[in-house]
Amino acid sequence: MPDDKSYTCQVRALHEDAVEVARSSSLPDDEVFELARLFKVLGDPTRTRILRALRSGELCVCDISHVLGMSISSVSHQLRVLREHNLVKARREGKIVFYTLADPHVLDLHETALEHVRE
Amino acid sequence: MPDDKSYTCQVRALHEDAVEVARSSSLPDDEVFELARLFKVLGDPTRTRILRALRSGELCVCDISHVLGMSISSVSHQLRVLREHNLVKARREGKIVFYTLADPHVLDLHETALEHVRE
DNA sequence: TCAACACTTGAACAATTGCTCAAATGTTCA
């Protein structure tokens, strides 16, 4: 990021004090990244529906596929994403793998967001 | 989505009752979509940092660019996304456009998510 | 040991994303 005129506005900062306040109260980079990462995982309709489905208790991959009306494969791919981000847990029982919410607390985000979405 | 064996598991559903419960308590499609859409917008580090910066009050595009250390252009592009999703509001004063949070309530999502991220 | 089955995985693909660069707007002030 070069420090020339094309890059930012030409004064050092239009409102230096406001910039300083904003800068000093900003989150550490890693927290910003983690925050965005979590929201990004939540920001897909398929994954949203999987998390909603698991609200009522554990389900196997086949069950989830039926609830969503989607292929086993794509559900499994998304379950992997959710697993990798510690949003769901898997438990194998014979041939069947059961999934549960790793931390139902995460659904608090759904509630808050729904309030916003519903205005 | 064809209804053949390659598509889902071979029984109608492994746990029909659980599937029925999950299905009947699921969100309407449009709410799922809106929910995911909101999280998706929140799920980018640049946009996260913009929203955090605006927490301390209104800033112009140039200010935000300074706080983030990013080009005016990319900040403006992201502000457009935030505007289109009603997360920020713009107010023009002469040559300068000031941005504010459209609904600071949205930052409640940050707080809740930060708790989760921080374990 | 082998077929059946629940699930996972990898490659391939179109679609979407976030950035940069350059050009266009809109506003002020001389």
Next chain:
DNA sequence: TGAACATTTGAGCAATTGTTCAAGTGTTGA
């Protein structure tokens, strides 16, 4: 009016995403 400047916009691009298809793994029971 025209130059200066804050911001927006559009095209172009590499990178990422979500799905499908086909092949793979792991477990059960005959």
